[in-house]
Amino acid sequence: MSRSSSRKASAAVSAARPRPGVAPLRGAAEGMSIAGVAEQAGVSVATVSRVLNGHENVRPATRDKVLAAVDASGYRVNELARNLRTAESRLLLTMVPDVGNPFYAEIVRGIDSVARQHGYFMLLCDTGADPGRERSYFDLLRRRRADGAICLDPATIQQALGETSSALPWVACCEFDPAMGVPYVGIDNYRAAGDAVRHLLARGHRRIGLINSDVDYLYARQRQQGYLDALSAAGITPDERWRMNLNSLDYEAGASAAATLMNQPQAPSAIFAVSDTLAIGVIHGLRSVGKRVPDDIAVVGFDDISLAAQIDPPLTTIAQPMRELGETAARLLLQRLANPLANVPGVLLPHRLVIRGSA
Amino acid sequence: MSRSSSRKASAAVSAARPRPGVAPLRGAAEGMSIAGVAEQAGVSVATVSRVLNGHENVRPATRDKVLAAVDASGYRVNELARNLRTAESRLLLTMVPDVGNPFYAEIVRGIDSVARQHGYFMLLCDTGADPGRERSYFDLLRRRRADGAICLDPATIQQALGETSSALPWVACCEFDPAMGVPYVGIDNYRAAGDAVRHLLARGHRRIGLINSDVDYLYARQRQQGYLDALSAAGITPDERWRMNLNSLDYEAGASAAATLMNQPQAPSAIFAVSDTLAIGVIHGLRSVGKRVPDDIAVVGFDDISLAAQIDPPLTTIAQPMRELGETAARLLLQRLANPLANVPGVLLPHRLVIRGSA
DNA sequence: TTGAAAGCGCTAACAC
DNA sequence: GTGTTAGCGCTTTCAA
Numbered sequence: 001m002s003r004s005s006s007r008k009a010s011a012a013v014s015a016a017r018p019r020p021g022v023a024p025l026r027g028a029a030e031g032m033s034i035a036g037v038a039e040q041a042g043v044s045v046a047t048v049s050r051v052l053n054g055h056e057n058v059r060p061a062t063r064d065k066v067l068a069a070v071d072a073s074g075y076r077v078n079e080l081a082r083n084l085r086t087a088e089s090r091l092l093l094t095m096v097p098d099v100g101n102p103f104y105a106e107i108v109r110g111i112d113s114v115a116r117q118h119g120y121f122m123l124l125c126d127t128g129a130d131p132g133r134e135r136s137y138f139d140l141l142r143r144r145r146a147d148g149a150i151c152l153d154p155a156t157i158q159q160a161l162g163e164t165s166s167a168l169p170w171v172a173c174c175e176f177d178p179a180m181g182v183p184y185v186g187i188d189n190y191r192a193a194g195d196a197v198r199h200l201l202a203r204g205h206r207r208i209g210l211i212n213s214d215v216d217y218l219y220a221r222q223r224q225q226g227y228l229d230a231l232s233a234a235g236i237t238p239d240e241r242w243r244m245n246l247n248s249l250d251y252e253a254g255a256s257a258a259a260t261l262m263n264q265p266q267a268p269s270a271i272f273a274v275s276d277t278l279a280i281g282v283i284h285g286l287r288s289v290g291k292r293v294p295d296d297i298a299v300v301g302f303d304d305i306s307l308a309a310q311i312d313p314p315l316t317t318i319a320q321p322m323r324e325l326g327e328t329a330a331r332l333l334l335q336r337l338a339n340p341l342a343n344v345p346g347v348l349l350p351h352r353l354v355i356r357g358s359a
Numbered sequence: 360m361s362r363s364s365s366r367k368a369s370a371a372v373s374a375a376r377p378r379p380g381v382a383p384l385r386g387a388a389e390g391m392s393i394a395g396v397a398e399q400a401g402v403s404v405a406t407v408s409r410v411l412n413g414h415e416n417v418r419p420a421t422r423d424k425v426l427a428a429v430d431a432s433g434y435r436v437n438e439l440a441r442n443l444r445t446a447e448s449r450l451l452l453t454m455v456p457d458v459g460n461p462f463y464a465e466i467v468r469g470i471d472s473v474a475r476q477h478g479y480f481m482l483l484c485d486t487g488a489d490p491g492r493e494r495s496y497f498d499l500l501r502r503r504r505a506d507g508a509i510c511l512d513p514a515t516i517q518q519a520l521g522e523t524s525s526a527l528p529w530v531a532c533c534e535f536d537p538a539m540g541v542p543y544v545g546i547d548n549y550r551a552a553g554d555a556v557r558h559l560l561a562r563g564h565r566r567i568g569l570i571n572s573d574v575d576y577l578y579a580r581q582r583q584q585g586y587l588d589a590l591s592a593a594g595i596t597p598d599e600r601w602r603m604n605l606n607s608l609d610y611e612a613g614a615s616a617a618a619t620l621m622n623q624p625q626a627p628s629a630i631f632a633v634s635d636t637l638a639i640g641v642i643h644g645l646r647s648v649g650k651r652v653p654d655d656i657a658v659v660g661f662d663d664i665s666l667a668a669q670i671d672p673p674l675t676t677i678a679q680p681m682r683e684l685g686e687t688a689a690r691l692l693l694q695r696l697a698n699p700l701a702n703v704p705g706v707l708l709p710h711r712l713v714i715r716g717s718a
Numbered sequence: 719t720t721g722a723a724a725g726c727g728c729t730a731a732c733a734c
Numbered sequence: 735g736t737g738t739t740a741g742c743g744c745t746t747t748c749a750a
Binding site: 392393394404405408409411412436437438439440441443444445 | 726728730
């Protein structure tokens, strides 16, 4: 828009100083381009580029001249230009439904660390489960703003599968369907949920409630099935009134769900919540209706966010290897980018039951 | 580093198709550029560009032709090229010390929402308080990868002030020095801390502990001064043993600090922690040494993250308008980008004491 | 080992 | 209203 004048002007300035010898000392920043550095160093732009990119075939003396000029001018490569030329943005998109959820935060850290190790930056997008936003993020890929994407948002994934996005360079993390033809990393949700329920069973509970998210999501269905089958295997017929499906993982959602669940005859004596945030809310909700945990009601969560160990009582939960989940997702994506043809495998990471005070 | 080979191949492919005449019908995606669309629509690239950018001076019929061609080809603008041409990346960098901290997460949401409203995307960077990473992020600005930055990391800010970064387009959020010549948004930390202490005083406490972060940080010094002055004003001589400085805001840090604090004669009867995460850890730590909150020890936190209301006992805390903090920071930055010369003001947002069960 | 020059795909003068 | 064309700043042939 209003850019041409200033930039042009400064370019002119540097062009207007063919003064040999002493560097004109025009401080750092702005106007300086690779051409200016070349001029100051008395070499061609090609040579400057070679030095900047660490190519071997440059005479040490030449290299030093260039480096000196770069130093003196405070030049920084314009990655906008570099990106166009090399046709890559070196940006990885990460889509999460909610940055505020500690579970996602830790995964995001894992992604970020691997990405940075490989010279990529991470563009974090909070979809807020908003379909409009969700769709537009995949477009970032098509518009070359990002080289690849990692999606953690179940809703987005459901939607992506329905569209033509399978050709795009992305991987699924935590929420996935092995049949979907997109690389993924996650855990065995079915077994994990079963492990949680079996723990409760072993503690003598027979009436076990399930506070789940929307069964539109794969992971929710998998965990529900794990819950159901574990109950059946113990000879218990699951009561439908013990189950609730929420469209949020917020603390508040868990709190009110717990209150609702307790407000019925034959209320459960234990609750399995599919997320620690939900479970923490559940404990709060239970307390608000006068129930003590674990004495009156046992609670098991899912994820093992760092907070789980801090609350009262400390939360018994299924630990997911969050950091590794993120790191693996990033590696899978990088692999796919490096070799678009090779088919990248799906990977399942181990989970683990962590027994603390709540159940 | 290893980025040359693959790219070369694809460039060659598209370059090898100067075939004139009938559009090769090469479906959607890949190779398609604005020139291809122009050809299919039978117009010039300039016209396509005009349509794409919503310029008015295009005949409806022409516009339709172009749109049809865009549709048929599945063309998406290459923003790499656009960015170079317009000399802006439309990316805003946000630097936080820790994405996992719910306090920052909420602010980040505020930034993201304003950014997106204005056609920018947010590049989130977790500095992890690592000086190396910190420094490299400001370089993103110099390399034109981001148009501007919002910094939430105290350590990074301290360092940025020492360097020549004041010329860069960035704003400070939460941590700031009015004298630093960089736009900022935050709260009145001095008064806020005073309010917390006065609340405790009003509840009859005389021995009030302070669990603070590193006094290298401006906000930490401001809150400490607020604490000290409030105590003095009440005729109390602050005991140095009541104060602790931590280099982390993690739950664990708060927990162990609390244990340490209690492990001395004349231990405080109340604790003011400068962050809710710390305060939650404190409550946990207190419990682990057999102290009950608030009966034995009162606890006041700072921030009012959503979790504060959920724990047992619910946390009394100083609420910061997190969402607004983020939104304001983004607006300040956008303002600065729109008009680099105008001097953007510093803004202070109101805080508020939220009284719950812990004190 | 170095330089000249051809673009990457787009926008915006400037003509017509 | 529409087309022609000149770059944006960089990387990478290709030739010397």
